[in-house]
Amino acid sequence: MGTDFYMNTEGRKGVLSWILSTDHKRIGLLYLYAVLGFFLIGVIIGLLMRLELMAPGRTIVNARAYDSLFTLHGIIMIFFFIIPGVPSSLGNFFLPLQIGARDVAFPRLNLLSWWLYVIAGLTAISTIFLPGGPPDTGWTLYPPYSIKTPTNVSGTALAAFIVGFSSILTGLNFITTIHRLRAPGMTWFRMPLFTWTLYSTAWVQVLATPVLAITLLLLILERAFGTGFFDPAKGGDPLMFEHLFWIYSHPAVYVMILPAMGIISEIVPTFSRKTVFGYKAIVFSGLSIATLGYVVWGHHMFTSGMSDVSSMVFSFITFAVAVPSGIKVFNWIATMYKGSVEIKPPLLYAFAFIFLFSIGGLTGLVNSAVATNVHIHGTFFIVAHFHYTMFGGAGFAFFTGLHYRLPKMTGRMYNFRASTVACIVLFIGFNILYFPMFLLGWQGMPRRYYDYPPEFHGNNFISTIGSWILAAGLLIMFINLARSLFKGEKAGNNPWDGTTLEWQVSSPPPQENFEKIPHITRGPYSREKNIL
Amino acid sequence: MTDKVNEAFLVIMVICLALLGLVTFFMIFLAVRYRRGKNPNPEDISGSLPLEITWTVVPAILVFIMFWYGWVNFKAMRTVPEKAFNVNVTARMWSWSFEYPDGFKTTTLMVPAGRPVNLDIISEDVLHSLFIPAFKIKEDAVPGMHTRLWFTAPAPGEYTIFCSEYCGQGHSSMISKVVAMTEKDFSTWYQTHGDKEAVGKAVPDVPKLLDEHGCLDCHTTDGSELTGPSFKGIYGRKIVVISRGKERALTVDDAYLLSSVLYPDKDIVKGYEDIMPSFKDELSEKELAAIINYLKELK
Structure with a gap:
């Protein structure tokens, strides 16, 4: 084995050896740091929002500042943390390793994606300091309000436009890599499940993101030149924006959750010391989620004035998507049957994911039924639901993935006890923070509310307390992971006894990944591993 | 429901x-x-x-x-039952206006309990959503498009109305209520409200008027700043306004106050946004006069 990839700087010094590198592992780490940076900003904004809502009336900021806080929280968490999160960081690092390749198909395009991501991120942050101030429209940017407000909506739209290209290029790169660079013998059904979900996700990124790009462009034109696409006074239609926006933004939900499911699909078999239950069922359910996900966007619009027939059709297809999601959960659990289960931190985080994501998914059924949607739409019920799926789901899966894969990326192991404590604190804090929001929503408290009548005080207060517990959990978890980089024990090449290819190379992986491209003869989770 | x-x-x-x-x-x-x-x-x-x-x-x-x-x-x-009582609803930043079949307008929704009420909803500016948590129903108010919603208030009483589609800084104070009355009370109210003489005799309660029409969502009475200039000491204040793109200076007097309530987009005070809706058909002459008098005294 050659030297590990940290040693090979390609003749560049210091930070340049990172930000100009075309090595997928270095780019994966660049993404990881950037994504976690944005996550941190998003968390701080979220904590401020909870602090403001702790009591009715003004607590720390005025209405406009609060409106900007929830807008920035949404924009940063969605476009700069959760959408690029797993695919760009863990995906970039592990995709070539999992399929026995030396790099992605287009390494320079990969670096360009990262640069676009960073430029977009800085553009989004810059709106805070530029004249007009940060946007106050909510991340959904609905016109006509987004056309009327004097805040920096165009800058925000531009940022999302640029980061969209980063997403499209990553998707293109992954699709090509998976089609062209699989090691000999790695048939489609010998591909690891994480790679499968990256593949489904990549198609959604490539096909859906352009719709968002066009929509944002129309919005910028409307603001700059008064073109009137969405302004009824000029013959436009605000509902057209809602449709276009959700044609992207609903499939985007699956960009967030599919790779998360991929992470869990690998961890349960590894820690049960057996092959995954229902490999093909998991693969096909992932593909059908990605496909059906394109045609459910209307469930965001049941009360928008859309026709009742459309509501019926969208409701029906939305319910249909629940079936493949359920299939995945059932297969994960069945994987443990007659296995030899060892609850190490990654599996514990995976359990937290399964529970929280199940609540998120099942409450999604309340949203999909048109009759109940009419009550809870636009209330805190929705806020609770998508935090259970996006944070309890995608976010916790990201933490799961970090605990599983960081030892491979750095070669060092973290402290198990601290990560177990962190997981329990996170789990408790999470539920205290978000569960009261279901109750608030059912009681009728609308979302994006700066102030509220006294009957909503109790649950808001509890929720704010939960936000502090959650923050404490995050702190313990990240300190523990960061500490492992410097003081962790050597992890060894295969600390979890994993079966996929990345566990057969050294930790950290060598510069070229594989000395010799392996020849694949078995499925990804066969206990008799493929030999390099 | x-x-x-x-x-x-x-x-x-x-x-x-x-x-x-x-x-x-x-x-x-x-x-x-x-x-x-x-x-x-x-x-x-x-x-x-x-x-x-x-x-x-x-x-x-x-x-x-x-x-x-x-x-x-x-x-x-x-499915709206036949013989439902029709009310036209107009939403705007940040108040509701309810118009009854005889053309009379209120800021709270007056309905007969037990009878189906059909709302024909439209917005004047941005998206809003009419949400009555007690009846578990809502429907967006969209500019340029009529949407509808119906309900039957089960018993006399008051039920809160929220706006559940984010519409700017006043979103969380865009609150009104459904006032459900017995058939008898309702028909008495409905027959007398149009009686100009009865209304004319009553002295308008200005603070209540300002609150109900959403004025206080943007204009404070204590000098602090919200979306619009504060009412405190407004009369006689020297201000710079932008009229058709040109700046001009003026002193706030009766005529200016009246014009800025009826035609708010004519003169925009420099540094503020052009977002105030017109109250031309919302307030009677008597109410307008009372408001102006009130503002004169608010030092």
């Missing part, structure tokens, strides 16, 4: 809780039963077709049931 939503909710909740219980139970049970200490040698089972079929077909049936309950109950909620 409430029972329709509740019925669908109950069906979904029972199914969801059962599924959540099942998933959580098996997750914990299998992890404990097959823990490494007890079961060191795993058996390599790669799947089971009958099981896959079971957990595809059974959930498929369950989701269809939930879909069905959601849809039929929704359909009932959308």
Whole structure:
């Protein structure tokens, strides 16, 4: 084995050896740091929002500042943390390793994606300091309000436009890599499940993101030149924006959750010391989620004035998507049957994911039924639901993935006890923070509310307390992971006894990944591993 | 309405809780039963077709049931009974206006209890959504498009109306209420409200007027700043306004106050946004005069 990839700087010094590198592992780490940076900003904004809502009336900021806080929280968490999160960081690092390749198909395009991501991120942050101030429209940017407000909506739209290209290029790169660079013998059904979900996700990124790009462009034109696409006074239609926006933004939900499911699909078999239950069922359910996900966007619009027939059709297809999601959960659990289960931190985080994501998914059924949607739409019920799926789901899966894969990326192991404590604190804090929001929503408290009548005080207060517990959990978890980089024990090449290819190379992986491209003869989770 | 939503909710909740219980139970049970200490040698089972079929077909049936309950109950909620009492609703930043068949307008929605009420909703500016939590219904107010919503208030009383589509800084204070009265009280109210003489005799309660019409969502009476200039000391203030793109200076007097309530987009005070709606058809002459007098005194 050659030297590990940290040693090979390609003749560049210091930070340049990172930000100009075309090595997928270095780019994966660049993404990881950037994504976690944005996550941190998003968390701080979220904590401020909870602090403001702790009591009715003004607590720390005025209405406009609060409106900007929830807008920035949404924009940063969605476009700069959760959408690029797993695919760009863990995906970039592990995709070539999992399929026995030396790099992605287009390494320079990969670096360009990262640069676009960073430029977009800085553009989004810059709106805070530029004249007009940060946007106050909510991340959904609905016109006509987004056309009327004097805040920096165009800058925000531009940022999302640029980061969209980063997403499209990553998707293109992954699709090509998976089609062209699989090691000999790695048939489609010998591909690891994480790679499968990256593949489904990549198609959604490539096909859906352009719709968002066009929509944002129309919005910028409307603001700059008064073109009137969405302004009824000029013959436009605000509902057209809602449709276009959700044609992207609903499939985007699956960009967030599919790779998360991929992470869990690998961890349960590894820690049960057996092959995954229902490999093909998991693969096909992932593909059908990605496909059906394109045609459910209307469930965001049941009360928008859309026709009742459309509501019926969208409701029906939305319910249909629940079936493949359920299939995945059932297969994960069945994987443990007659296995030899060892609850190490990654599996514990995976359990937290399964529970929280199940609540998120099942409450999604309340949203999909048109009759109940009419009550809870636009209330805190929705806020609770998508935090259970996006944070309890995608976010916790990201933490799961970090605990599983960081030892491979750095070669060092973290402290198990601290990560177990962190997981329990996170789990408790999470539920205290978000569960009261279901109750608030059912009681009728609308979302994006700066102030509220006294009957909503109790649950808001509890929720704010939960936000502090959650923050404490995050702190313990990240300190523990960061500490492992410097003081962790050597992890060894295969600390979890994993079966996929990345566990057969050294930790950290060598510069070229594989000395010799392996020849694949078995499925990804066969206990008799493929030999390099 | 409430029972329709509740019925669908109950069906979904029972199914969801059962599924959540099942998933959580098996997750914990299998992890404990097959823990490494007890079961060191795993058996390599790669799947089971009958099981896959079971957990595809059974959930498929369950989701269809939930879909069905959601849809039929929704359909009932959308079918307006004949002889419903019609009210036109106009939403704007950040107040509601309700117009009755005889053209009379109020800021709270007056309805007869027990009789179906049909709302024809439109927005003057941005998206809003009329939400009555007590009846578990809502529908967006969209500029340039009429949407509808109907309900029957079950008993006399007051029910809160929220705006549930984000519409700017005043979103959370865009609150009104449904006032449901007995048929008798309602018909008395409905027959006398148009009586100019009766209305004319009453002295307008200005603070209440300002609150109900949403004025106080943007203009404070204590000198602090919201979206619009404060009312405190407004009379006689020297200000710079922008009229048709040109700046000019003026002193606030009766005529200016009247014009800025009736035609707010004519002169925009420098540094503020052009977002105030017109109250031309909302306030009577008497009310306008009372408001102006009130502002004169607010030092």
